[in-house]
Amino acid sequence: MKKAVTVFPPRIDQWFTNPGIGFTAAQALMDAPAEIRDTKGRLVEPYRFTPISKTWNHPDSKLVFFSVRWRDIEPIKGDYRWELIEQKLSAARSQGCTAIVRCSPYALQLEDDIPQWLRDMYPEEPSFPFWRIDPNTTPYADYWAEFIRAFAEKFDGHPVISSIDLTIVGAWGEGGGTEFMNPDAISKIVDAYMDGFKLTPLQSLLHDPMSSQILLSKKRNVGFRVDCLGDMGGFHGKRWSHMTDFYPQNIQNFGMSEAWKKAPIVFEACWHMQDWYDQGWDIEYIIEESLKWHISSFNSKATVVPKPWQPAVENWLKRMGYRFELRKFVFDSLVTAGEALKVMGLWANVGVAPIYNRYPLVVRLVGENAQYVFRSQQDIRQWLPEEDVWWEESFALPDHLEPGTYEIQIGIETEIEEVGNVRLAIEGWKDGYYPMGHIVIERGLD
Numbered sequence: 298m299k300k301a302v303t304v305f306p307p308r309i310d311q312w313f314t315n316p317g318i319g320f321t322a323a324q325a326l327m328d329a330p331a332e333i334r335d336t337k338g339r340l341v342e343p344y345r346f347t348p349i350s351k352t353w354n355h356p357d358s359k360l361v362f363f364s365v366r367w368r369d370i371e372p373i374k375g376d377y378r379w380e381l382i383e384q385k386l387s388a389a390r391s392q393g394c395t396a397i398v399r400c401s402p403y404a405l406q407l408e409d410d411i412p413q414w415l416r417d418m419y420p421e422e423p424s425f426p427f428w429r430i431d432p433n434t435t436p437y438a439d440y441w442a443e444f445i446r447a448f449a450e451k452f453d454g455h456p457v458i459s460s461i462d463l464t465i466v467g468a469w470g471e472g473g474g475t476e477f478m479n480p481d482a483i484s485k486i487v488d489a490y491m492d493g494f495k496l497t498p499l500q501s502l503l504h505d506p507m508s509s510q511i512l513l514s515k516k517r518n519v520g521f522r523v524d525c526l527g528d529m530g531g532f533h534g535k536r537w538s539h540m541t542d543f544y545p546q547n548i549q550n551f552g553m554s555e556a557w558k559k560a561p562i563v564f565e566a567c568w569h570m571q572d573w574y575d576q577g578w579d580i581e582y583i584i585e586e587s588l589k590w591h592i593s594s595f596n597s598k599a600t601v602v603p604k605p606w607q608p609a610v611e612n613w614l615k616r617m618g619y620r621f622e623l624r625k626f627v628f629d630s631l632v633t634a635g636e637a638l639k640v641m642g643l644w645a646n647v648g649v650a651p652i653y654n655r656y657p658l659v660v661r662l663v664g665e666n667a668q669y670v671f672r673s674q675q676d677i678r679q680w681l682p683e684e685d686v687w688w689e690e691s692f693a694l695p696d697h698l699e700p701g702t703y704e705i706q707i708g709i710e711t712e713i714e715e716v717g718n719v720r721l722a723i724e725g726w727k728d729g730y731y732p733m734g735h736i737v738i739e740r741g742l743d
Contacts, residue, residue, distance in 0.1 A: 304626045304733050306723040312611050313720050314359045316395045317459040318618025322358040323599035327351050335601050336569045354601040361389045362596050364399040368412040386457045393715045399462035401470040403429040427473025438482035442489035449493020460561045463490045463501040472504035483511050491517045498560045498653040509551035520560030521553050525567035529578040557591035565596040574603040584613045591650045593618040620648035622722045626733050635696040635741035644686040662703040700740040706730040
């Protein structure tokens, strides 16, 4: 006779790493460097966020950020050196990380110029300070869009890529002068990203109303990134700052307040956290605003976190991005091979954002001599914060399933061995899965 078993997994409060969220990795601070200095060159006392952290004076991470230059990837027109990106993705994977990737059209230094073949065609540089080539009087948009389409054809859906920065124009792809571009040129580049990246999430720069409206008009899921989180008056004193005079207003004004529900919200530090600390800026205010804007990840530029701010940063990390709790799990303790195993569960996302990569939720039966994995039909990208998720599903057990006692486990698989499975905010983590109890499988009728 079937008997339902109900489990209430104990919740945990500690912070832990997960793919696609949190601070981006700080490789230079890993493995106990001989000395640690802040961004002013001052020696600082070493500390770790947890006793087993690999990184000093900075949180561990399962996420890296890297940027590649157009001139390096396409040194000859139409001849792409994709191995440069593959090498960086392999390095991220070996560190147990996924990656945010940006292809940058150019930067300010001569060695960061547009590809030489394009410079030969258009040797004149515009006077505008953030452009190396004029996107309105040259076919820059055509060539950049062509490159992006080739990039997407090669890398859309790559398992190690968490998301892609949608870069339009400007030094480092950070959007300088986007508002002065021809709208048709912007649209051409945006279309290249949106037509090409069907699987990998995108985030665009929150820069100006025109480019944001073009993005919204495409009716596609695009998040946003900002490159000056933390600025509380570093440019114009108390008269103007990004945190009080640009981001709060323009997330609303540019129509991006709901973007987080479908695509990532990514932040980069303005200067460094040590500068924030030295200026006496309010870290709690900065954190709470970022959480209100549904932050998934933060690029601290791999610099130290001031020690007095460690508790605040740890609490920030507990809420940044997704954080899943399984509050209740119900399953049949006795099932016959060839019949259905029914499970039910109550889930909660206690972070501030969804997960944006469709990792499979699985139920696993582990016996003495065999194990069986069943993939759920649940799309966990739909698990929004502050919404209860009630899950009911039946899995058909194969006729040949060996009778006996099995441990029933729950897991969310990234399917990348080095990255591992998604951790839940409950007790019981065991090699990437969470045991829920035992089930007896009876032999089916012959």
